[in-house]
Amino acid sequence: MSALSKSKKTFPQIPDPAPLSGPVAISSNFCGGNIVHTATIVESPTKCRVELNVDQDPYTELEDTIHSQWFYFKGSLMDPILGGPNKGEEVTVDYVITNANRVAFPSAWPGSSVCVSTNGKKSWERKTKTDYDKAEGTLSWQHVHRQYEEGTYFSFFEPYTLDRHIDLVDRCRATRGVNVSVIGRSLENRDIELITVGTGPLKCWINHRQHPGETQAEFFAEGLLTRLCGLDDFGAVDGLAHKAREAFTFYIVPNINPDGSANGYLRTNAGGANLNREWATTGDYEAPTLERSPEVYYVLKKMDEVGVDAFADIHGDEEMPFNFIAGAEGCTNWGPRLQGLQGAFLGAYCRTNPDMQKEVSYDPEDPNGANLAVCSNQIATRFNCLSITLEMPYKDCYTCPDPERGFTGGRCARLGMNIVDAFMHVKDWLRSEEPFWENLGEDDQYIRPKEEWEGKATMMGQE
Ligand SMILES: [Zn+2]
Numbered sequence: 001m002s003a004l005s006k007s008k009k010t011f012p013q014i015p016d017p018a019p020l021s022g023p024v025a026i027s028s029n030f031c032g033g034n035i036v037h038t039a040t041i042v043e044s045p046t047k048c049r050v051e052l053n054v055d056q057d058p059y060t061e062l063e064d065t066i067h068s069q070w071f072y073f074k075g076s077l078m079d080p081i082l083g084g085p086n087k088g089e090e091v092t093v094d095y096v097i098t099n100a101n102r103v104a105f106p107s108a109w110p111g112s113s114v115c116v117s118t119n120g121k122k123s124w125e126r127k128t129k130t131d132y133d134k135a136e137g138t139l140s141w142q143h144v145h146r147q148y149e150e151g152t153y154f155s156f157f158e159p160y161t162l163d164r165h166i167d168l169v170d171r172c173r174a175t176r177g178v179n180v181s182v183i184g185r186s187l188e189n190r191d192i193e194l195i196t197v198g199t200g201p202l203k204c205w206i207n208h209r210q211h212p213g214e215t216q217a218e219f220f221a222e223g224l225l226t227r228l229c230g231l232d233d234f235g236a237v238d239g240l241a242h243k244a245r246e247a248f249t250f251y252i253v254p255n256i257n258p259d260g261s262a263n264g265y266l267r268t269n270a271g272g273a274n275l276n277r278e279w280a281t282t283g284d285y286e287a288p289t290l291e292r293s294p295e296v297y298y299v300l301k302k303m304d305e306v307g308v309d310a311f312a313d314i315h316g317d318e319e320m321p322f323n324f325i326a327g328a329e330g331c332t333n334w335g336p337r338l339q340g341l342q343g344a345f346l347g348a349y350c351r352t353n354p355d356m357q358k359e360v361s362y363d364p365e366d367p368n369g370a371n372l373a374v375c376s377n378q379i380a381t382r383f384n385c386l387s388i389t390l391e392m393p394y395k396d397c398y399t400c401p402d403p404e405r406g407f408t409g410g411r412c413a414r415l416g417m418n419i420v421d422a423f424m425h426v427k428d429w430l431r432s433e434e435p436f437w438e439n440l441g442e443d444d445q446y447i448r449p450k451e452e453w454e455g456k457a458t459m460m461g462q463e
Helices: 162-173 216-229 239-247 258-263 294-306 336-352 375-383 409-429
Strands: 024-027 036-044 047-053 072-077 091-097 114-117 125-127 131-133 138-145 152-155 178-185 191-197 202-208 248-253 310-317 324-326 386-393
Touching: 024 047, 072 091, 072 138, 114 138, 125 138, 138 152, 162 178, 162 191, 162 216, 162 258, 178 294, 191 216, 191 294, 202 216, 202 294, 202 409, 216 239, 216 248, 216 310, 216 386, 216 409, 239 248, 239 409, 248 294, 294 375, 310 375, 310 409, 324 336, 336 386, 336 409, 375 386, 386 409
Parallel strands: 047 091, 202 248, 202 310, 310 386
Antiparallel strands: 024 072, 036 047, 072 152, 091 138, 114 125, 114 152, 131 138, 178 191, 191 248, 324 386
16 A cells, blocks of 8 residues: 555646756756656757756655655756757756645745756855746746856755765764764664764753755754864864853754655655654654654654753744744743743844844744644653754845845854854753743843744735
8 A cells, every 4th residue: 555545635746757858967866856857848959948846755644745845956968969059059948847836835935046056066056036936836947058067956955965964974973072873773774873062961952954855954063063073173162162062961963864865855754754743642643653753763762861951953944034943932831931041042042143033933832732743842841941943044034135145054054053152141041940031131031923024925926
């Protein structure tokens, strides 16, 4: 029985790939790649329209849905014998994703710009003229392919490959004072690594990339680990990181979903589980289990063994052009203490790096309305601690805009470095029994965020 037969819904089918022909070859059969090339309409050997479909994650049983939106592929000029250009000719290609209205979050396309690299992924820019046609359901942009380019790639956000993840973990392993251990295996038998650094009494956990298409999260992990472990200076760290390692022991999971990362999925592991809904049983759907979500099972087991005094779960948001945190407002233990911790944490974060802001987030959940299958809610409740979900944009960051580059992997990494400052600001209060919230400064006060922001309707084409 296929997974799909469990659902009563019918889901859109992805067409078969087109045969190899025309001026450009489309390839996504590499780590993290995702696209199905469905047709090339040739106007001339130097002009064509390439039609694409975003491929689907495996069926997600709990949500009875199929997620998709992440894409990442390569376009290469073909040999003249197969329809490619003659030596020295440029080829103008209109790229069109024809199933853009059937992805997980079609409302996220307005205001999005595709990432492009023409130097073999060394640097990325934005296709500022990326168009979403709501009526046609298409996302399109144009690219002029020049010969002798090093390799031309397109993606929803800068990719973070599994090879880069393995290199990152190996660099940590080779650094004195840093411990790397494998705490479990994914469904496809990839390692789940836990990186431990610091000797302090407070246990701070930071998990990344439950949703594998949110590659922002692993750039964030790289920044965080670079700072805390001194990866860019032979193990030497700055003064604040030094103090942080005395106050805390950090438990960092840089990639909890290696299978989804390798397979080019948006939101699921190899079995279709959305890991950020696997932290508790929902109705008769049992989670986490070794059969469905071993990635969550092993990490939660280790958290129970070690304890948690502060926690962050790192994500990207398809729609909102902001960095923000979603907090524990809906948890049963929400009150002046957790509210004070969250306000002070976010205040310090914004002061350190204004790419972070306080005013815009998801509308907070109703009192006692938290879904405990969501990781940060589960951790806030289970360990009665500061616990947040952090989201970074695919789009530009409206608080500090840069339309040509959009938000970048490098800026994700800097936010990863700066979360250390925010945790250090609240360290004395994390397990304090004093009413510290009564004496917080104005800039540390909790602000209840809103999902609406000025200019939202314009950006989303809803004027
Ligand atoms: Zn996410």
